[in-house]
Amino acid sequence: MLGDAPFTYGGEHCLVVSVDLPIVGHVIEATPELPYLCLRLELDSALLSEIIMEMRQRPMLLPPGPGIGLALATADLRDAATRLVRTLSNPRDVQVLAPMIEKEILYRLLTGEQAARLQQIALGASRMEQVSRAIVWIRENFDKPFSIEVVASEAGMSASSLHEHFKQVTSMSPLQYQKQLRLQEARRLILSQSADAATAGHRVGYDSPSQFSREYARLFGAPPLRDVARLKSDPDRFAEA
Template identity: 50%
Template sequence: METLARLADILARHTPGDGAFDTPLAGVSLLRTSSPTMPMPVVYEPTLCLVAQGRKQAVLGTETYVYDAANYLVASVDLPVMGSVIEASEDKPYLCLRLNLDMTALSDLALRHPSDEKLPEDSPGLSLNRTTPELLDAALRLAALLDTPSDIDALAPLVTREILYRLLTGPGNGVVRQMARANSRLNAIARAIVWLRAHYAQECRIDDMADVAGMSRSTFHAHFKAVTSMSPLEFRTQLRMQEARRLMVAEGLDAASAGYRVGYESPSQFSRDYARLFGAPPARDANRLRSEAPAAAH
């Protein structure tokens, strides 16, 4: 059985149904979906998404990223995206291995294995790259440890490190090397994003975010948009809308209360922004989601 088919077989056996499943492997989760899904908002944290079967689409601002078995996706910073599975069926479900990226291990590997290539000034927060045979083989060996759990403690850290090495040395490695550099512009923007995620319900002046990133206001705005495909205020709006949607669907809040919780003083402005992003007024959208309850995992 070829490598990709073997990986798909393992992921299928260790996902008992549709959804996202944690595993005994540190930082590894598995995702399965048996049919195409509607676009759903989700925050992508720094991860590798390696697809064994099916196809997924992530929309970040005005940019669309489609990843499948031939192309893996790396999220280098925390990003609010609209994600949807676009190719999946009962016979051939969407199957994905997701690995959280360990920044300490990445930095250590980057120091031990430097590159002479000039790194890009600005790297987008999401990037697609070709899945190499070497990366796929390492992913298969990592997933195969689920069948021999007694080997996980001894071997999983080694295979995970190999995967990070493949990302650092494979095609399009610039964004991963940017992640590994503590003083890179990407990491400066990442610090600002972490701050913004903690303060999005407040006023969040751009000058405050720029100070966190250690940049001037104009420089920060330009680099933030290069990484996220959004302005800082558009990014904040995405975070607010995602949380408001969760509050209405999961906690049963009404639209006015949800809007107030995420920082809106005007219910009408909240409704306008919400409908612009999700295509329907808050209450109608929340009612639909409660009835459908689709999976939002990436």
């Protein structure tokens, strides 16, 4: 989930994310016989640029929209991903073969449905770079109050331009993005550090416990205490959180 937008994908898909987004993940299919398995690969922009130059691929325009997209994972892409995982059983394979397989995976992605998004990451489109700077600043200061003007200055944009392009990339405003980060961190504190709701809310930047409880319930479907009790009573839901 990115905000209210769901992205449902399985073994036949790959998910490409071009900026740091406050995504909430939920495993909806898994059994002991067929467990949930995935491969996450950090995209190397320098290597992407190198491959694009080798391919002599002309830049593709990416229409305005969220910095996230689904694509079908071709048989060649799945094969390369499987071979990359297999190198983990041999340190020498990791050192010698893994870099070559990673390059193959990026090549497969650059010839697929998400090629424009990959090019955008590699070429560092100016607007995307500016929004990324804003995102980094908000993540580092999410527990403090801020104004759009301050974030816009950090990103090198006007306030109106930041608001427009930030929403295109993340599907939310900078303040909504901050709220998502605060509430996700508060939930983590309550679950993993046994913090009480008031303490968690205060640590992520809320001065009003009632406002924190309302916004928490709006995002997670129940107030903090009820949400945590529900998660801890159901190990499967706890694992997904």
